[in-house]
Amino acid sequence: MSRFVLKFGGSNLKSRDDLFKILDVVRMYKGSLIVVVSAVYGVTNQLIDAVSKIDRLDVDAFLQSLYERYQSFLDRDDEGLKDRVFEIRDVLLGSKFLKEVPVEFQDYIVSHGERCSSLMITRFFNEHGLDFEEALPEWFGLVTDGKFGNATVDLEASRRNAVAFFKKDRNYVVPGFYGLHDGRVTILGRGGSDYTATSLAYCLDAERVDLYKDVSGFMTCDPKHVKNVKPVKMLSYDEAAELSYFGAKILHHATVEPLRKKGIPLYVFNINQFKGIDEPDTIITANGSTTKDVVKSISFTDDIAVVQFKGSNVGRVPGLLGQIASTFGAENINIKSVITAQTSINVLISRQDLEKSKKIVSKLNIPEVEQIDFKTNISLIAAVGNGVLQKHGIAARIFSAVSREKINVLMISAGASEVTVYFIVSVEDRDKALRAIHEEFFGGVEDEND
Numbered sequence: 001m002s003r004f005v006l007k008f009g010g011s012n013l014k015s016r017d018d019l020f021k022i023l024d025v026v027r028m029y030k031g032s033l034i035v036v037v038s039a040v041y042g043v044t045n046q047l048i049d050a051v052s053k054i055d056r057l058d059v060d061a062f063l064q065s066l067y068e069r070y071q072s073f074l075d076r077d078d079e080g081l082k083d084r085v086f087e088i089r090d091v092l093l094g095s096k097f098l099k100e101v102p103v104e105f106q107d108y109i110v111s112h113g114e115r116c117s118s119l120m121i122t123r124f125f126n127e128h129g130l131d132f133e134e135a136l137p138e139w140f141g142l143v144t145d146g147k148f149g150n151a152t153v154d155l156e157a158s159r160r161n162a163v164a165f166f167k168k169d170r171n172y173v174v175p176g177f178y179g180l181h182d183g184r185v186t187i188l189g190r191g192g193s194d195y196t197a198t199s200l201a202y203c204l205d206a207e208r209v210d211l212y213k214d215v216s217g218f219m220t221c222d223p224k225h226v227k228n229v230k231p232v233k234m235l236s237y238d239e240a241a242e243l244s245y246f247g248a249k250i251l252h253h254a255t256v257e258p259l260r261k262k263g264i265p266l267y268v269f270n271i272n273q274f275k276g277i278d279e280p281d282t283i284i285t286a287n288g289s290t291t292k293d294v295v296k297s298i299s300f301t302d303d304i305a306v307v308q309f310k311g312s313n314v315g316r317v318p319g320l321l322g323q324i325a326s327t328f329g330a331e332n333i334n335i336k337s338v339i340t341a342q343t344s345i346n347v348l349i350s351r352q353d354l355e356k357s358k359k360i361v362s363k364l365n366i367p368e369v370e371q372i373d374f375k376t377n378i379s380l381i382a383a384v385g386n387g388v389l390q391k392h393g394i395a396a397r398i399f400s401a402v403s404r405e406k407i408n409v410l411m412i413s414a415g416a417s418e419v420t421v422y423f424i425v426s427v428e429d430r431d432k433a434l435r436a437i438h439e440e441f442f443g444g445v446e447d448e449n450d
Contacts, residue, residue, distance in 0.1 A: 001168055002031035002207045007176065007197035010038040011214035012271050013117065016073050019124050021271055025212065026130060028277050032168055034204065035132065036176045036197040037121055039113025040069055044177075047110050050092070055099040059092045070120050071107035084119050088112050107148050108177065108185040114175030114193065120145035122173045135172040135180050140165035142199065146181030147332075150189040152181055153199040155258055162203035174200065191252035198266065202258035209259065210267045210277065211251075217268040217281030218243065218250055220442045221298045223433050230442055231281055232297050236288035237297060239384050240266075242420045245336075247301030256284060288386040288419075294394050295441045296385040298434060302427055304336065305354045306411070307347045309362060311368045315342040320368060331360055335423075339413050344366075346411065352377065378410060379430035382422040383437060389418055399423075401440035405432050 008022055008028070027034065038044075043066065050057050067085040071077060088109055095101040101109065117138065122134040141161030146152035158179070166172060176193025178185050188195045194211060201209045218232040218240070235243070237256045244251040250268065259266055267280035279408060314320060321338065324347060328335055333356060337348040349357055354376065361372050388394050395414060398421060412426040425433050 001205055003034065003070065003168070004029055004031055004206045005034045005036065005181040005197050005201040005204075005206045005209045007036040007193055007209070007211045008038065008121075008271075009193060009211075009213060010044065012212055013038065013073075019073060019121070021274075022121070023125070023128055023130070025271065025274060025277070026125070028247075031207070033132075033171045034166070034197075034200055034206070034252075035121070035171070035173045035211065036193055036200065037114065037173060038098050038176055038193040039117055040073070043069065043116070047113055050107055051095075051101045051106055054092070054095045057092065057096055059089060062092075063089060066116070070116060073120055074123060078120075078123060081116065081119055081123065084116055085112075087115075103148055104184055107187045111175070111178035111185055111187050111432075114177045118173045118175040125173065125426060130171070132171045132173050135166070135174050137175065137196075138185075139185050140174075142179035142196070144179035144181045144186045144188070146184070146186055146296050148186055151179060151181065151186035153188070153258070155199060155202055155261070158199060159203040164202065166204060183323045188254070189252065191249070194252040194255040195258075198255050198258040200265075201264050202262055205262065206264060208265050208267060210269060211279070212269050212271045212274075213250065214270065214272055215250070216270040216273060216384060218248065218297055220296070221434055221438050222248075224302070225300075226298075226434050226438045228443070229438070232291055233282060234287075235282060235284045235296065236386060236419070237284060237286055238288065238417065238419045239386060240284045242382065242384045243297055243299045246299045246380060246384070246420070246422060247303075248297070248299040252281075259284075260286065266434060281356065290387040290391075291385065293441045294385045294387045294391050295437075296382045298381065298383050298437055298441075300379055300381045300430060300434060302379045302430070303351050304378055304380045304424070305349055305351045305357075306378065306424070307349060307357055308371075308375065309345040309361075309366075309369045310343060310345070310372040310373065312343055312370070312372040314345050315340050317368045320366065321345060323366065324364075327360060327364060328357070333354060333357060333360070337413060337416065339408050339411060348380070369449035375410070377425075377427050378424050379427045380422055380424050381437070382420050382435055382439075386419055388421055389414060395421055397440055398437055401436040402433050405429075405436045407433050407436070 125132040143154040143157040170356040176196035266284040268282040339346040414421040
């Protein structure tokens with residue numbers, strides 16, 4: 001029997017009407033289903049806010065308001081669901097007494113919206129004649145590396161557990177976004193339910209993963225910043241991974257990795273424009289195709305900062321880059337990329353790690369480093385497509401388009417990935433650069449606000 005993994009995100013869970021849309025979609029599948037669900041829209045942010053304001057939180061009022069959200073979805077009381085919502089009550093009350101939430105409990109609280117969603121949707125499916133049962137990661141054993149806030153799934157350990165737990169002829173609803181390490185809940189980062197879905201597909205040898213969103217898959221650029229964007233029908237795993245890594249918010253950055261290991265295809269649907277289960281908006285597979293103009297999509301992120309280690313000879317000092325990288329790694333700071341030269345080592349990090357980085361580098365004692373600078377208010381733009389490095393003239397077209405707009409490019413990198421060229425501009429030039437490149441490769445119209 002074929003097995004499909006479906007995932008419905010928080011944007012698919014805004015009201016009771018959305019449950020009926022999901023019901024209609026699920027009924028179209030033949031075979032065994034694993035339905036992975038996110039928290040109801042806005043609930044994760046409410047839980048994060050509760051953690052940050054724990055000393056002022058009215059715990060019972062907060063949980064009652066959450067339960068009323070679920071009541072509105074089911075349009076009735078459900079004592080079991082109420083018990084599920086209030087399962088975190090003791091942890092919240094204990095944390096309030098301490099005036100802070102211990103780090104080992106933060107992920108447990110923040111992931112609670114998914115556990116409530118999975119029970120709510122299981123109830124809804126059962127009420128409407130679909131035979132599903134709930135399966136929590138703590139029951140079947142989705143194992144992570146234990147890193148709080150941004151864990152990685154241990155695919156082999158999880159596979160052994162999942163194969164033993166899931167029956168091939170049964171349907172399940174699974175909460176996304178978290179796994180466990182030594183019994184402690186660890187979340188997979190924002191958008192991590194995508195990653196849960198593809199990890200389970202790997203574990204259970206699924207035929208396909210179908211992600212349901214409220215947008216029409218990947219586009220040639222973010223329509224909030226560029227007009228006349230076009231849908232991207234096909235992407236390779238590498239292209240999708242690079243677009244996600246460099247800012248496209250369609251997928252969690254680790255989504256495609258489990259699929260790549262077994263060649264499982266990923267379909268992306270807009271549930272609000274759903275045509276059928278074999279008519280996705282974007283298909284992501286191992287098969288890379290090259291289009292006439294090569295570039296398939298442009299993404300960007302403003303969540304970027306550069307730490308520049310300057311010195312007349314820093315690029316030639318053996319072990320210096322390793323020392324910097326290990327220092328950042330020891331403090332849990334992810335280095336997004338590194339660009340080196342004879343007189344400068346440029347370390348690209350998330351902007352949210354900037355203040356922590358400043359404290360770390362102030363304690364570094366490296367004689368060859370004469371000056372450390374920090375670049376902020378910048379944006380990283382990535383042009384992605386199979387062949388972007390192989391076809392003559394692509395980079396020239398990108399930078400000629402940017403140059404015509406008199407935009408100063410602060411940094412360029414190519415070659416780290418075979419499908420990506422990226423560069424950095426100031427934030428104020430970001431949209432102008434996006435529109436220039438989009439016009440060059442896809443045609444387009446200047447934004448009316450420009």
